[in-house]
Amino acid sequence: MFSTKNGGLDWIRSEVPIADSFSFISSQIGFMAGGPNDTNLYRSEDGGSTWVDISDGIKKSTDSSLLKYSLPVFTSDDYGLLAVYEKNQNTYNQVLIFESIDLGSSWQLKDSFFTLENNSDQAPLIVQASSFEDYIVWIPGASL
DSSP states (O other): OEEOSSTTSSOEEOOOOSEEEEEESSSSOEEEEESGGGOEEEEESSTTSSOEEOHHHHHTTSSOSOEEEOOOEESSSSOEEEEEEEEETTEEEEEEEEEESSTTSSOEEEEEEEOSEEOOSSOOEEEEESSSSOEEEEOTTEEO
16 A cells, blocks of 8 residues: 655555555545455554554454455445444355444444345445445345
8 A cells, every 4th residue: 555645746655454445434544355255344543544453342342253344334434334244154154233423443333134135255335324324335246
């Protein structure tokens, strides 16, 4: 990852974890989803200079040993939603929705639902979130 603080005159390279996607919700706070099979979620509080794996804290709130993460979506400065697949008997068949009220420092289970099938290796995505009760989840290759 490369960043600049002077309009592109100079660039700073940062070492990052293995990740497929990332997003920043401010100039300092960002998230990366990745690792082997998208099974890790990382958070940065310093503009991407360092990253902390926060997936263990989320895993403790489930019975699953394997969760597949997407990137969180924030509806306000503090409130965010995170969609996660939970692996059960070699298939991803449950979607867990977590919420955060502290810019993603901590996550609590908000909702869950089962899907009948999933023919995709992609994690579910919250494609729109206009409030804590109004959000859309897209699950590639799945049906309810």
